[in-house]
Amino acid sequence: MGVEYYNILKVSRNATEEDVKKSYKRLAMKWHPDKNAVNTKEAEAKFKQISEAYDVLSDPQKRQIYDLYGEEGLKSGYYPPPGSMERENGGGRGFKFSPRDAEDIFEEFFGGFDINKGKTTGGGGGGGGRLKKAAAMETKLPCSLEELYKGSKRKMKISRVVLDDSGKPGTVEEVLAIQIKPGWKKGTKITFPEKGNHEPGAAPGDLIFVVDEKPHPVFKRDGNDLILHQRISLLGALTGKNLTITTLDGRELPLTISNIVKPGHEMVIENEGMPISKEPGKNGNLRIKFDIKFPSRLTAEQKSDLRRVLGRTTE
Template sequence: MGVDYYNILKISKNATEEDVKKSYKRLAMKWHPDKNAVNTEQAEAKFKQISEAYDVLSDPQKRQIYDTYGEEGLKANLSPPPPSSKDRDFGGGRGFRFSPRDAEDIFEEFFGGLDGGKGKSSTGGGSFLKKAAPMETKLPCSLEELYKGSRRKMKISRTVLDESGKPSTVEEVLAISIKPGWKKGTKITFPEKGNHESNAAPGDLIFVVDEKPHPVFKRDGNDLISNQKISLLDALTGKTLNITTLDGRDLTVSVSDIVKPGHEMVIQNEGMPISKEPGKNGNLRIKFDVKFPSRLSTDQKSDLRRVLGRTTE
């Protein structure tokens, strides 16, 4: 029976030249291999079929031969029949030579070269299809998640196009693996999971890590900062701090030195994990806020003069 080019392009036998172009445009964009990274082989086969159908039906001479003799007549290199001929006995004689054009050449000629008209890649791949604009959305994460790592599920909505180019909204749940040590601004990209646009490859979906405020710690690069209030008495005589780490451990910190205004203690390796250096962490920096008494009695002042007056720098 041969190939039904009209069915491949999903048009009627009375389709106009404009109908042929419109259908090719829609189907070629859908099945171009650059847009089908998952089912590449199937897409390549469909893309070649669509291109061959367009090559035949967009050319008046080829279409006349095909309408009269079918695919067999084209590949038998028959000439177009006389205007009055209605037979199908391949009696048109020889002289025409059918040579299918390269699918990529047709695509680039038809679209004028997408993405700036770059045409074929230097590595021999397909056309450079422009991509729809990426979708970016914030991914708020707690410091605990960024310290230990976590797995999140996010429900997304995006616009897709059906075969006729009609847009619709679909929802999908994506799994996101958050790695220990990731910082604010880290981008997690899901290729072609963004919106669809006409005459373009689907856009990417990008989640951008954001840090939620924490009641105890503030992040500074790979370090963690903890602000601790301490009384003047403890600043002078010492104190033991009990700090719960982001992974739930109880950390005991002994403060034995005199704490002066602006004093900072550094606890090695108790900061955030360093994502590019597994097994290593930044530091925990404890900054002290010394609370001075609002007033002192005469006796208290006298006692302080007596005690502190004997101290030396």
């Protein structure tokens, strides 16, 4: 028995030209080798079968011969098309079957459609090459400030709608690996092409993760800078103090306050802020804003001592 082209394209023997085109479009998009990096060999074989079946069933002359004599008769070259002069005159010259390249058929049908990007890159082709793309799926990716400072690897389990060979929708689950790079900001988008939902008559949509920044108990981000509110006693503000700040990557950063700290004072430590993703090796600044803690009450003796000490100072 020869190859069953109707079964390969999953259409009936009385399928219309439009039915053949629709089925080829769906199956070619599914089995194109560029979309099957894991099982490339299987995909290549199926893609070639699908292309050959479409080449035969979309051509009235080839289809006529195939319907009468099957695949072996079509390729044997013994049988001319029904109603041709060779057949009527009893001539022995038949139809010469020349198989076409699968990629050429795909290019002709889709008119330059980029299988990886889901868009048309050339002129229009026969069969509706400007295939629309299903709507993208967007989901938030909550990240801690530590992850955005150091970078991290995450695995996310997703669920999406896919179509089987008959076009029936079903749900599949998949685990995707995400590489979070140091310095990424809230709103950064990580796109997985064609990992979104499938829709009939459309290329699969993209899956997009959007970075969202979790609140941090110590630091606040301002662009590439980090802001730290540091409480200090009035005594420390006036006489100086040694502090230790734990950075987002776990380092102990010693800090010496030697000058008088006035209300609203801000100390800037360069290059201790967030990494700048577009400039590797560079960081923003750490800005320390001091909150001075005043005593709630003073004894008479303490007040007298302060008058004696501070009364000698001038503004």
